[in-house]
Amino acid sequence: MKFTEEHEWLRVEDDLVVVGITEHASTQLGDVVFVELPEPGGEVAKDDEVVVIESVKAASDILAPVDGEIVEINETLTDNPALINEDPLGEAWVFKMKLADMSVLDGLMDEAAYKDFIGA
Amino acid sequence: MADLKKTPLYDLHAEFGAKFVPFAGYEMPVQYAAGVMKEHLWTRESAGLFDVSHMGQVILHGPQAAAEVEALVPQALQTLKPGRQRYAFFTNDAGGILDDLMIANRGDDLFAVVNAACKTADIAHMRAGLPTTQVQEITDRALLALQGPRAEAALARLVPDVVEMRFMDIQTHASDFGALWISRSGYTGEDGFEISVPADSAAALARALLADDAVAPVGLGARDSLRLEAGLCLYGADLDETTTPVEANLTWAIQKARRETGDYPGFARIRHHLVDGPARLRVGLRPEGRAPMRAGTPLFADEDATTPVGAVTSGAHGPSIGAAISMGYVGTAHASLGTPLWGEVRGKRLPVTVCDLPFRPSSYKT
Numbered sequence: 001m002k003f004t005e006e007h008e009w010l011r012v013e014d015d016l017v018v019v020g021i022t023e024h025a026s027t028q029l030g031d032v033v034f035v036e037l038p039e040p041g042g043e044v045a046k047d048d049e050v051v052v053i054e055s056v057k058a059a060s061d062i063l064a065p066v067d068g069e070i071v072e073i074n075e076t077l078t079d080n081p082a083l084i085n086e087d088p089l090g091e092a093w094v095f096k097m098k099l100a101d102m103s104v105l106d107g108l109m110d111e112a113a114y115k116d117f118i119g120a
Numbered sequence: 121m122a123d124l125k126k127t128p129l130y131d132l133h134a135e136f137g138a139k140f141v142p143f144a145g146y147e148m149p150v151q152y153a154a155g156v157m158k159e160h161l162w163t164r165e166s167a168g169l170f171d172v173s174h175m176g177q178v179i180l181h182g183p184q185a186a187a188e189v190e191a192l193v194p195q196a197l198q199t200l201k202p203g204r205q206r207y208a209f210f211t212n213d214a215g216g217i218l219d220d221l222m223i224a225n226r227g228d229d230l231f232a233v234v235n236a237a238c239k240t241a242d243i244a245h246m247r248a249g250l251p252t253t254q255v256q257e258i259t260d261r262a263l264l265a266l267q268g269p270r271a272e273a274a275l276a277r278l279v280p281d282v283v284e285m286r287f288m289d290i291q292t293h294a295s296d297f298g299a300l301w302i303s304r305s306g307y308t309g310e311d312g313f314e315i316s317v318p319a320d321s322a323a324a325l326a327r328a329l330l331a332d333d334a335v336a337p338v339g340l341g342a343r344d345s346l347r348l349e350a351g352l353c354l355y356g357a358d359l360d361e362t363t364t365p366v367e368a369n370l371t372w373a374i375q376k377a378r379r380e381t382g383d384y385p386g387f388a389r390i391r392h393h394l395v396d397g398p399a400r401l402r403v404g405l406r407p408e409g410r411a412p413m414r415a416g417t418p419l420f421a422d423e424d425a426t427t428p429v430g431a432v433t434s435g436a437h438g439p440s441i442g443a444a445i446s447m448g449y450v451g452t453a454h455a456s457l458g459t460p461l462w463g464e465v466r467g468k469r470l471p472v473t474v475c476d477l478p479f480r481p482s483s484y485k486t
Contacts, residue, residue, distance in 0.1 A: 030151065030155055030156055030157075030341070031155050031157035031158075033157075033410065034410045034411050034412060052411075052466065056156040056345065057150075057156070057341065059412075059414070059466075081410070082157075
């Protein structure tokens with residue numbers, strides 16, 4: 001699993017990259033009450049705001065971690081946003097991307113580096 | 121957070137896993153380990169303990185206190201019976217609200233509880249406006265709120281007589297924690313109590329209450345969603361110096377005699393709003409979708425309109441409603457129940473309907 005400074009995790013699954021938010025991010029957000037997902041099929045650039053997560057406290061964006069195409073979204077989150085708090089690393093994956101160049105993942109943090117980054 | 125003040129319960133908050141935020145000059149717990157949603161729901165089903173020690177506690181002493189305070193607020197205080205409390209607000213010459221407060225007649229004096237962010241200004245305002253009344257800020261006491269259906273039983277274990285109290289009663293009770301000034305009131309829509317306690321025994325009282333399994337600590341995050349569901353205004357968000365009580369839909373809090381004649385600031389404008397109706401009104405708002413419409417969201421009469429007809433002043437997810445809820449001000453023409461409006465969230469117009477307040481019936485022990 002790879003991690004970004006925006007507290008996203010990326011996991012390679014066949015030829016796709018699954019993206020979600022980290023446990024640390026979900027704790028910091030607090031109880032999630034609303035998730036706004038993008039339409040699948042769109043090309044996105046790194047740092048585009050692609051998802052809005054609203055917690056009891058505030059709205060936050062999930063940024064596209066890398067360039068690519070969003071091919072699938074987790075529609076379960078629309079009806080059950082609290083899943084982000086319950087299982088952020090598993091059931092609450094947010095979207096899947098197709099990347100032109102998988103090697104960009106090499107530039108991201110591994111788990112040890114991310115733990116270091118959040119001071120865990 | 122070096123310049124922030126701490127309440128006498130700071131260490132207790134930390135012990136219960138509080139996440140602190142700066143609020144009105146104090147380091148206050150926004151939530152504990154359970155989180156905002158669970159704390160909110162626990163208050164509705166059992167009992168939540170809140171630290172509201174940042175609020176201002178003020179004693180007004182003197183034979184003319186009630187008459188003199190009536191010159192600053194639209195409320196009737198000379199007819200407020202001993203042992204009773206009333207919701208009030210200081211108004212300015214334009215009829216706008218300087219702060220909202222609770223004021224009680226304790227027999228020998230009046231006791232006011234004012235908002236933390238306004239307390240310095242309120243005290244100066246009272247000192248300037250009350251010619252013969254002594255204004256004493258109480259700084260050696262903490263203030264706790266115990267709210268929810270099991271609040272009465274939890275407090276009665278320590279102070280049995282509170283079961284006799286009715287909503288808006290205020291009494292002084294001797295206890296193991298010193299003299300407690302207890303009112304049967306709060307700001308969550310639940311039955312419950314606000315307890316003024318000597319600062320040096322505040323933590324002991326809080327621990328004694330928390331020793332009851334029915335009681336859990338609740339932070340400012342849930343306090344906000346609880347008061348929003350109850351349709352109660354947050355000063356600085358839903359009320360400010362430009363809103364009159366009539367616009368704010370708080371006419372119920374102005375006793376009849378004082379709607380007719382008044383020697384309080386802004387009476388002329390408030391009277392004008394009472395007689396002719398205001399141009400805008402505070403209303404409840406129910407977004408159709410799950411997306412919360414937060415404070416500042418502009419409201420439009422239709423999907424393509426370019427000029428807003430109002431704006432949201434408080435908005436969040438209502439945990440006990442299971443949906444997004446908001447309050448805001450809209451032009452009177454758009455304030456009738458059921459009026460469809462559009463709120464603009466992140467550049468998108470989303471449907472929202474004007475609804476009745478509160479979002480959830482209150483359960484005061486009247």
